[in-house]
Amino acid sequence: MFDERNRRLWKEIKPQGLKSYMFRWGIMKMGLVLFVAVGFISPLVDHGFSQSYFQSEGFINRLIVSAITSLLGGLYLAYSSWRELEKKYD
Template identity: 35%
Template structure:
């Protein structure tokens, strides 16, 4: 089995689970969670000279609230775009 056949088999397995499963796994937990962690914790940590002082700020709570919504939307959008790209990539093969 060559590399392309393995990828196709993997895509068929992913596709059999459905779009919703893919959006939850790849969209929310992969793209959305990483986006959230980077923008809510890593960037402020770097901006506060590598201290955890940013957590004590009142704006931190607002930042978390805002980025929960933004991260969910971002993750779902990227997950859907990824799904569509995989559909297009393997549409001619199946």
């Protein structure tokens, strides 16, 4: 039952193409979640709600690095997921 539902979803997703999947799933979903977690939640845990940290150069650098790595990580996850879905359902 679960596999049949996934097969139907794949038949809806595949015609939209890899680029669309990578943008929607990789960047907008996984990349954004990674960015929020690494860029904002992690510093809150490490430094608390210190306003001085959020105005520091270290925080800005962390945001830049986390934005780049989250984007690349999301794209990688989407691409590898697409390839696995092709193998499984095509």
